[in-house]
Amino acid sequence: MISLENVTVEFDQRRVLDDISVTLAEKRIGIIGANGSGKSTFARLLNGLQTATSGTVRIDDFDAAHDGRKLRRHVGFVFQNPDNQIVYPVVEEDLAFGLKSLKLPKAEIDRRIDDILARYGLFEYRSHPSHLLSGGQKQLLAISGVLVMAPRYIIFDEPTTLLDLRNRNRVERAIAELDQTVITVSHDLDLIADYDRVLVFENGKIAVDDTPANAIPKYRKMMA
Numbered sequence: 001m002i003s004l005e006n007v008t009v010e011f012d013q014r015r016v017l018d019d020i021s022v023t024l025a026e027k028r029i030g031i032i033g034a035n036g037s038g039k040s041t042f043a044r045l046l047n048g049l050q051t052a053t054s055g056t057v058r059i060d061d062f063d064a065a066h067d068g069r070k071l072r073r074h075v076g077f078v079f080q081n082p083d084n085q086i087v088y089p090v091v092e093e094d095l096a097f098g099l100k101s102l103k104l105p106k107a108e109i110d111r112r113i114d115d116i117l118a119r120y121g122l123f124e125y126r127s128h129p130s131h132l133l134s135g136g137q138k139q140l141l142a143i144s145g146v147l148v149m150a151p152r153y154i155i156f157d158e159p160t161t162l163l164d165l166r167n168r169n170r171v172e173r174a175i176a177e178l179d180q181t182v183i184t185v186s187h188d189l190d191l192i193a194d195y196d197r198v199l200v201f202e203n204g205k206i207a208v209d210d211t212p213a214n215a216i217p218k219y220r221k222m223m224a
Ligand SMILES: Nc1ncnc2c1ncn2[C@@H]1O[C@H](COP(=O)(O)OP(=O)(O)OP(=O)(O)O)[C@@H](O)[C@H]1O
Pocket: 011, 016, 033, 034, 035, 036, 037, 038, 039, 040, 041, 042, 201
């Protein structure tokens, strides 16, 4: 379970998240809101990429202020632009990178890489230069790089923005099939339309917290 208590984030004394208290236990949580409303900052708090100026952020047994490293293994983060996430020049090297840091046996590393490549139709690209993959394949590789680490939660920060419709649909299906708890920040309202819960951010606060059927029309009205 994710639990934030009185969380505030300030940059140069400008309040970007304003006294947020919320508990999240659903399997699919969507985060929407205007540009600059604090969505990414909120998402980044959940795996310790961003620290709170005040308040507490707890995810299961971890306190974000003290368990940063453990939290980053527990909560995976998929960035909007896969080029920011793909580090190594060859597909399988990129996937092996994080696994090596877990000090797993080589056979286990190979097994996890095989499984994940097969799952996303990337098996034949195992030895392929990462930067020569298509945009959609890169996003799937970035998701794979997070999934091989077997996190309990996965956060997606605008995962479909750079994709054409075919690849957007692929990524939507890939997310739908995940066993993990998923938190998705998106301007793509269809992507979160069948989620369990939607938070609408406005000026650093959660303005609406409801089902997508209720939250999305309220958001459209707010933006009109
Ligand atoms: N590291 C930082 N230093 C200073 N200001 C920041 C930093 N990160 C975010 N901000 C500011 O905080 C505010 C909220 O940013 P955030 O990225 O959380 O918004 P967002 O809702 O995700 O927006 P978008 O939809 O445009 O991605 C913005 O005004 C942004 O400029």
